Amino acid sequence: MSLLEVKGLRRDYGPLRAVDDVSFELEAGTILGFIGPNGAGKSTTMRILATLDAPTRGEVLLDGHSLVDAPDRVRPLIGYMPDRYGTYDDVTVWEFLDFFARAYGLKGAVRRQRVASVMEFTGLHPLKDKLTSALSKGMKQRVALGRTLLHDPKLLILDEPADGLDPRARIELRELLRALADQGKAVLISSHILTELAEICDTCAIIEQGRLLATGKVAELLARSTGTGAELEVRLAAGAEGEAAYAHAERLLLEQPGLSQVTHEAGSLHVRLALEPGTTPAQVDEAAARLLAVLVSAGVPVCAFSHRQLNLEDAFMSVTKGRVA
Numbered sequence: 001m002s003l004l005e006v007k008g009l010r011r012d013y014g015p016l017r018a019v020d021d022v023s024f025e026l027e028a029g030t031i032l033g034f035i036g037p038n039g040a041g042k043s044t045t046m047r048i049l050a051t052l053d054a055p056t057r058g059e060v061l062l063d064g065h066s067l068v069d070a071p072d073r074v075r076p077l078i079g080y081m082p083d084r085y086g087t088y089d090d091v092t093v094w095e096f097l098d099f100f101a102r103a104y105g106l107k108g109a110v111r112r113q114r115v116a117s118v119m120e121f122t123g124l125h126p127l128k129d130k131l132t133s134a135l136s137k138g139m140k141q142r143v144a145l146g147r148t149l150l151h152d153p154k155l156l157i158l159d160e161p162a163d164g165l166d167p168r169a170r171i172e173l174r175e176l177l178r179a180l181a182d183q184g185k186a187v188l189i190s191s192h193i194l195t196e197l198a199e200i201c202d203t204c205a206i207i208e209q210g211r212l213l214a215t216g217k218v219a220e221l222l223a224r225s226t227g228t229g230a231e232l233e234v235r236l237a238a239g240a241e242g243e244a245a246y247a248h249a250e251r252l253l254l255e256q257p258g259l260s261q262v263t264h265e266a267g268s269l270h271v272r273l274a275l276e277p278g279t280t281p282a283q284v285d286e287a288a289a290r291l292l293a294v295l296v297s298a299g300v301p302v303c304a305f306s307h308r309q310l311n312l313e314d315a316f317m318s319v320t321k322g323r324v325a
């Protein structure tokens, strides 16, 4: 049995169906990335999972208990960080965390020890006497994350926690989340930053207009939606012979095995190359080098040639249509 089981979740706001028949599972010790455009239904789903809103229909089981029928039973298991979190300005980092530890009912030495261990884990200890209003965005976000960890929840629900962070703070956040998963926590994280999710998540769920379009391991999702592949861009020094040279190059490329698509736009050829699952970056380089050799040895005047392996962003663009509810 998975730690979290979401079955046929629906949330209607009047005529608007913000969440439409969403089902997925989340295992302890894993990170699930929830990806979708603005208005897709991510925050609504997360608020329901945090017991702050009730579904119109559907069931959610956390550790075997119904979140809809017995929210009080499951709340101690949940740590929720909303997309807009606040920190009180006139308190220090320690006072802020201690206040929430009291609110969670922690007492005496247990509370002091818990606040200290959360500060240690999040790297906030050196800042414990600093006013939260004086912290950077990244540090404020750590305080908010620390707050969600005080009662040692089994499930973390983090709504766009990487939003607005600089690259270093994002990497540090990623490391913290991985450490939490390694401790056995289940983490549900939403984001628009797709490449960030690809690196951090074990599985991904793509949502649009309230519906889950695809779920699975990042590599499986890629294979299902775009094929496991690479994209090459070829530009020719073709001069007056432009169209004929491009047509010649296109014909040559289409004769090669493994090419799923060749398009000619914006002054370049864009080539989709299908790859076997598990193909390494070095093998992609070799496949690209073979294609370049074919073109050059046939006299095609290649002046620019680049390639990249398809990523989660490509999978996302291929399954979503940019529709907003």
Ligand SMILES: Nc1ncnc2c1ncn2[C@@H]1O[C@H](COP(=O)(O)OP(=O)(O)OP(=O)(O)O)[C@@H](O)[C@H]1O
Pocket: 013, 016, 018, 036, 037, 038, 039, 040, 041, 042, 043, 044, 045, 083, 325
């Ligand atoms: N309380 C509410 N009342 C009415 N409509 C709502 C309410 N909350 C959300 N919605 C609508 O439900 C849809 C889903 O919103 P939601 O905030 O869940 O999307 P999201 O994927 O989190 O988007 P974003 O990335 O912009 O936060 C949107 O059309 C939104 O306007």
